[in-house]
Amino acid sequence: MSGYLSAQLSILCLNIIIAYAIFLPAASGQLNLGAGGFAIIGGYLGGWLNSDFDGLGLAMQLSIPLAALATAAIAFLLSFPILRTRGVYMVLATFAFAEVVAGIVLNLEVVGGAAGFPVDGHADLSVLAPICVMVVVSCFLLMSTRFGLAMRSVHDDENVASLFGVNVHWVRVAAFTLGGLLGGLYGALYGHQYNYIEVQNWNVMFSIYVLLYVLLGGTQSPFGPLLGALFFTVVPELLRSFGAAVGSELIADGRFAIFGALIVLMMAFRPEGIVTRTMLERLMGRGAREKGAT
Amino acid sequence: MTALLSLQSISKRFGGLTVIDDVSFNIERGTRSALIGPNGAGKTTLFNLISGVYPIDHGSIVLDGRDFADIPAHRRGGYGLSRSFQNIRLMPHLSTVENIMLGQHARSSTIGMLAPLGLWRNRWVREAEQLLADAGLSTFPGQVVADLPYGIQKRIEVVRALAARPKLLLLDEPAAGLNPAETDELLKLLESISAQGVTLLIVEHDMHFVSRLCQQVVVLNFGRLLFQGTPAAARRDRAVLDAYLGSDHAA
Numbered sequence A: 001m002s003g004y005l006s007a008q009l010s011i012l013c014l015n016i017i018i019a020y021a022i023f024l025p026a027a028s029g030q031l032n033l034g035a036g037g038f039a040i041i042g043g044y045l046g047g048w049l050n051s052d053f054d055g056l057g058l059a060m061q062l063s064i065p066l067a068a069l070a071t072a073a074i075a076f077l078l079s080f081p082i083l084r085t086r087g088v089y090m091v092l093a094t095f096a097f098a099e100v101v102a103g104i105v106l107n108l109e110v111v112g113g114a115a116g117f118p119v120d121g122h123a124d125l126s127v128l129a130p131i132c133v134m135v136v137v138s139c140f141l142l143m144s145t146r147f148g149l150a151m152r153s154v155h156d157d158e159n160v161a162s163l164f165g166v167n168v169h170w171v172r173v174a175a176f177t178l179g180g181l182l183g184g185l186y187g188a189l190y191g192h193q194y195n196y197i198e199v200q201n202w203n204v205m206f207s208i209y210v211l212l213y214v215l216l217g218g219t220q221s222p223f224g225p226l227l228g229a230l231f232f233t234v235v236p237e238l239l240r241s242f243g244a245a246v247g248s249e250l251i252a253d254g255r256f257a258i259f260g261a262l263i264v265l266m267m268a269f270r271p272e273g274i275v276t277r278t279m280l281e282r283l284m285g286r287g288a289r290e291k292g293a294t
Numbered sequence B: 001m002t003a004l005l006s007l008q009s010i011s012k013r014f015g016g017l018t019v020i021d022d023v024s025f026n027i028e029r030g031t032r033s034a035l036i037g038p039n040g041a042g043k044t045t046l047f048n049l050i051s052g053v054y055p056i057d058h059g060s061i062v063l064d065g066r067d068f069a070d071i072p073a074h075r076r077g078g079y080g081l082s083r084s085f086q087n088i089r090l091m092p093h094l095s096t097v098e099n100i101m102l103g104q105h106a107r108s109s110t111i112g113m114l115a116p117l118g119l120w121r122n123r124w125v126r127e128a129e130q131l132l133a134d135a136g137l138s139t140f141p142g143q144v145v146a147d148l149p150y151g152i153q154k155r156i157e158v159v160r161a162l163a164a165r166p167k168l169l170l171l172d173e174p175a176a177g178l179n180p181a182e183t184d185e186l187l188k189l190l191e192s193i194s195a196q197g198v199t200l201l202i203v204e205h206d207m208h209f210v211s212r213l214c215q216q217v218v219v220l221n222f223g224r225l226l227f228q229g230t231p232a233a234a235r236r237d238r239a240v241l242d243a244y245l246g247s248d249h250a251a
């Protein structure tokens, strides 16, 4: 496999994992702008646990899962204050969380502060791809359980969900915490893939992009984040190589403007995201009818 | 034998407005009762108090010997209570079968939360499909409910509430907005639910519907209990007639 392709696939794997980190809370009605905060915690913890020189010198097989679990534990504790907020206030609370995390890590000398932090162990595509597949399969399974049904019910109408026996508070806590787990996993994998991390990798633009591509993919089905991540990873690259191929600097350099316009168009035409339940049902319904006809 | 549902002088105020005022009545096991009263009488609020949407200010609610005072809304289903809503409150992004499976939620164990529902036809899915079939709604299992007609959604509400296998089923205006054919379907459905031993308490305006289905009528007016008795007696009762016709006479 060419170096370019494997680099692009690694980015895709990472983007898919962070997409599910934001999808799980979003599927239960939470707008989480804290992707960067979880990524920083997972990335720095993973790097520090792995580092021989500054940290504990654990093997990658330990540093990555431990970083993810620790991020989940932090997300669990934070969920109690953060889940007191709703809607746009939750967006602000999670944003503030990410900013606080960035501020703290920037001033932590033990992990290099603003200079960034080198990560020793290297996780290449052969590590990222199977983990990514596992994350996707687990999320599909999770969404198909009664717990997944509870999450989607809380998204639609939490009062009614509660009257049918759903413990709304715990469902929200669990979704937020699982999101933290995947966010931490993403951060640790990212650190081990690029072997160097800095807080600037995960600024507010990063969090906005992730939330945007999850919403754009659609939060009603676990296909949504897959498509959203694919779209956000592939389209700018396609525009870039297309621009280079036709020799148009306008396309190559202006690709983010074109990309932005595409996003606005999709938001206008598919406000509930690319993948909706109605769409899936049409696709599958048509399939069933064709089967019936033969 | 004690009553299935026992309300003891319950009251509820919203701000300065007393919406439920010292209401007491019993519902016997296996019976079909109607809760009627003019708009704004407090019928929906009474359902909200029984199901735990709001706490009561005063009094007690006892279902099957269990005092509901300290039981949060999400645990009341486990004690045999289920309800439908006056304005359709189905989950718009869930399919019909998934909405019914939400109705089953209170019957599932904690471990059961993590058993996949959608991958193969397990007992929950089969049961949900059977409930829909029994209600004559089997043509729509995979359909997202937001795309279904009003009359169908209205009946799915009833089936979802039934999926909780309640002892007491509270139905808030299940026949509102249905055409005569749909109303007949609903009556048949409610009769078959009652035949299974489920106790029914139904808010309904149409006295003809009430007379056909219910043995007992409870009348609320301005949050107060006005009358409790048979439908025939209610039609003759002076206070009930005044509550319903008084404003018409004045107008």
Ligand SMILES: Nc1ncnc2c1ncn2[C@@H]1O[C@H](COP(=O)(O)OP(=O)(O)O)[C@@H](O)[C@H]1O
Residues within 6 Å of the ligand: B014, B019, B037, B038, B039, B040, B041, B042, B043, B044, B045, B046
């Ligand atoms: N959450 C609430 N806050 C304030 N007032 C309410 C609330 N719910 C109901 N009410 C008031 O209580 C009264 C009874 O309403 P409701 O129970 O819906 O009547 P009904 O179902 O008999 O038509 C109305 O005056 C209504 O405005």
Ligand SMILES: [Mg+2]
Residues within 6 Å of the ligand: B043, B044, B045, B086
């Ligand atoms: Mg009402």
